[in-house]
Amino acid sequence: MSHTRAIGILILLLLAFLWGLGFVFQRSGMDHIGPYTFNAARFVVGAISLLPALYFFARKTARSKRPTLWKASLLGGIFFFGGITFQQVGIVYTTAGKTAFITGLYIVIVPILSIALGQIARWNVWLACVIAVIGLFFLSETSSLNLQYGDTLVLICAFFWAAQIVVVGRMADQLDGPSFAFGQVLTVTAIAIPTALILENHSWADIWAAKGAILFVGVIDTGLALILQILGQRRVPATAAGIILSLEAVFGAICGYLFLAEIITQRMFVGGILMLSAMVIAQLSLPRLLPRADPTGPL
Secondary structure, rough: HHHHHHHHHHHHHHHHHHHHHHHHHHHOOOOOOHHHHHHHHHHHHHHHHHHHHHHHHOOOOOOOHHHHHHHHHHHHHHHHHHHHHHHHHHHHOOHHHHHHHHHHHHHHHHHHHHHHHOOOOHHHHHHHHHHHHHHHHHHHHOOOOOOOHHHHHHHHHHHHHHHHHHHHHOOOOOOOOOHHHHHHHHHHHHHHHHHHHOOOOOOOOHHHOOHHHHOOOOOOOHHHHHHHHHHHHHOOHHHHHHHOOOOHHHHHHHHHHHHHOOOEEEEEEEEHHHHHHHHHHOOOOOOOOOOOOOOOOOO
16 A cells, blocks of 8 residues: 555545544534524535635646636535535434435445446455445444435435545545635535525524534534545545545444443444444455546546
């Protein structure tokens, strides 16, 4: 394994941990405001938190790259909004365990989308996907897979997350990280604010009551997280990155145990071991069963 790829894996592991920890704050924030208002507030904070990075670290985007930056930011932002919105609303109508399992199915959807765009994953990545899905099933404490209304919303969310990961994977090494991250957050904010105003009615007192959760999720799980995702996916292919990022379910269970007194059962422990094994298998340098396809091409 190259030094560059190892750094990318560590960055994505940190991101998975931060997203897992973010579940704790998302749950507490939802005690005061609805999902649309929470999302709007987190992305406003996320956009503001990215301004210093944009000023100090962003490189000047060449004129020829600006249309690509706008297009990628718009696509990534729309997919990001779809993923977070369908997940937040879907969890209202289904269990947390089924939400974790169904959302995690993006680890299978990512390589399928990548193949559609001309990339061929190694066979060990597909094996890792299967093991990770089994691990998610154990980790989620799900006993029934019958799709209800909330489950369908979360399944739609998984497709949005997969699409966002693929977009970032294809464009991360072509665009300036802070500018790309800010563009995505700005897109989500532009959609989230009117959506919240139309669908929900909360006072400033309600929003202020959720300020701690909004600040953490906005600054850490939105602004910082998007930059980490771009930096990590510059070094790790999208299919393997999806498996690493799915470890947020493992970290979420650990953080729930530490901060919310949630129980980790033997079944969940087995699920966590399977998911960690899947991450290792996905990183093995094994021969391809099919020749490498040209990963370049239009977005």
